[in-house]
Amino acid sequence: MILLQVLNPDNGISMVLFFGTIGMLTLTIGLIVFVSFHQRKVIRYQQQLQKLEQDQQKTLLNASIRLQEEERQRIAADLHDDAGPLLATARLYLNENFVNLDKNTQLQSIYNAKQIIDDTIQLIRNISHSLMPPTLKNFGLESAVNDLFQKISGSGSMNASCRFHDYRERLKPENELIIFRVIQELVNNILKHSSASFIHLTQNTSGNKFFVRLHHDGRGITQTDFEKLNKSNVGLGLKNIQSRLKVLQGKIFFEKDMSQTYYKVTIEIARVDEDRIEQE
Amino acid sequence: MLLGKLIFLSYLLCITFFLVFCVRRPKRELYIIFIYIIYSLVFDLVRTSVSNVKFAFLISSLFTIGELSICSYYFYLIIHSPVLKRIILAVSCIALVIITVILIRSEKKGFDSFPASLESVTFILYSIIYFFEQINRPQQIFIYSSPNFWIVLGIMVYMSGTLFLFIIANNLSENELNKYWIINNISNLITNLSFSIAFFQNRNASRVSLYHKSFNSNDSLEKL
Numbered sequence: 001m002i003l004l005q006v007l008n009p010d011n012g013i014s015m016v017l018f019f020g021t022i023g024m025l026t027l028t029i030g031l032i033v034f035v036s037f038h039q040r041k042v043i044r045y046q047q048q049l050q051k052l053e054q055d056q057q058k059t060l061l062n063a064s065i066r067l068q069e070e071e072r073q074r075i076a077a078d079l080h081d082d083a084g085p086l087l088a089t090a091r092l093y094l095n096e097n098f099v100n101l102d103k104n105t106q107l108q109s110i111y112n113a114k115q116i117i118d119d120t121i122q123l124i125r126n127i128s129h130s131l132m133p134p135t136l137k138n139f140g141l142e143s144a145v146n147d148l149f150q151k152i153s154g155s156g157s158m159n160a161s162c163r164f165h166d167y168r169e170r171l172k173p174e175n176e177l178i179i180f181r182v183i184q185e186l187v188n189n190i191l192k193h194s195s196a197s198f199i200h201l202t203q204n205t206s207g208n209k210f211f212v213r214l215h216h217d218g219r220g221i222t223q224t225d226f227e228k229l230n231k232s233n234v235g236l237g238l239k240n241i242q243s244r245l246k247v248l249q250g251k252i253f254f255e256k257d258m259s260q261t262y263y264k265v266t267i268e269i270a271r272v273d274e275d276r277i278e279q280e
Numbered sequence: 281m282l283l284g285k286l287i288f289l290s291y292l293l294c295i296t297f298f299l300v301f302c303v304r305r306p307k308r309e310l311y312i313i314f315i316y317i318i319y320s321l322v323f324d325l326v327r328t329s330v331s332n333v334k335f336a337f338l339i340s341s342l343f344t345i346g347e348l349s350i351c352s353y354y355f356y357l358i359i360h361s362p363v364l365k366r367i368i369l370a371v372s373c374i375a376l377v378i379i380t381v382i383l384i385r386s387e388k389k390g391f392d393s394f395p396a397s398l399e400s401v402t403f404i405l406y407s408i409i410y411f412f413e414q415i416n417r418p419q420q421i422f423i424y425s426s427p428n429f430w431i432v433l434g435i436m437v438y439m440s441g442t443l444f445l446f447i448i449a450n451n452l453s454e455n456e457l458n459k460y461w462i463i464n465n466i467s468n469l470i471t472n473l474s475f476s477i478a479f480f481q482n483r484n485a486s487r488v489s490l491y492h493k494s495f496n497s498n499d500s501l502e503k504l
Contacts, residue, residue, distance in 0.1 A: 013448055013452065013456075016444065016448065017444050017445060017448060017460060020443070020444030021440075021443075021444050021445070021463060024441065024443055025437070025440055025441055027440070028436050028437055028440040031411060031436075032411070032433060032436075035414060035415060035423065036423055036424065038415055039414055039423050040422070040423075042415065
């Protein structure tokens, strides 16, 4: 207003009006053009992210299905190659000619058949335990992991130990199973690929988070390797681990320890999410 | 005269487009704009036929208050963020109170310069808020396929174009004001055309926004 009083009323006012109006309209048009282009960029970027997420989920799902099929094939092979012939052999000992044999031969046949059936029962028990360990269902995650690690130590291949520091309250059975499978898969990978001499597992709770840490002194992978393997076609077990942890909305982190002497895998699950996940 | 006829035709175009494209697919915000168009048309007709200065001032003042109320409500409907909605509500109430007080205490002659300028600034602010929200929460890849974009564009062009005219209106003589009033007429024409495009865009309103659901949904292969 002061500016207007200083200037010649007519020319000043016209200039102010002209330049002011042009300026405002230019700003308006500039703003609208910026918004249009920026918004399209944002949406395209979000579309790309979404596509990447979908591709990743598809890969995980395929890996999960392939693993399931492999497990079924393994069980089928165990039953066909081991249990099948054993039972067939037992049947041979107990065929129709059995009644024509002398008593001693009959007794020997019965004894042999009984041995074979005992072996078959043990074999089927082992297959069943590997599918669903009864210790996990009846006594919980701590006992099941202890059992697993005792079996590994007992085989003499390496020193395996575990320690649960804070597991007073059990997780839900389905969540315990998922965590057990993840631990099983990690341990299998260590046994197969790392040539480690020891594995040590620790469990802690911090706030509402449940932590499991696995240490070993063999050849391991870092988080970068894990992410690379996940994106590739190999690393079926790792993809399976990721799928399982996604169900619990948990995280896994691979790293080499600060002292550079051993590798560490940390699994983190938020306990408060258990009820929310169940509701979903 | 020609410009006056063009403006009148643009009002008719808006009304026609609304009746053809929007009545079957009712959206509350478009009804609000339709009410605003009728309101503007009625007041423009009354204003042009009034010669008494005080009565003309009263007409302009009532128009300003009504326009502020209707368009503020429109922006309140189209903004999604609760925080921004509250800001719009608060600013509108304050502006309405200020404008009403000024109009009551004014000399009731000339042009309601300050209230009109304040209203222009308010709606430019609301338009910026709308575009800001569109950047942060994009609903569609082509923002110009949304009717609301064209309506806000029309309002912003009108308010930007007439802001300086309204600011200096009381410093102009009656002849000068009539000479420069062409800016208001052209802005009005562009706004009405923009509203017509908005109503035309509404013909696609039955199709779901291509990306609205996908950005907000939790659909994923995990659910399979």
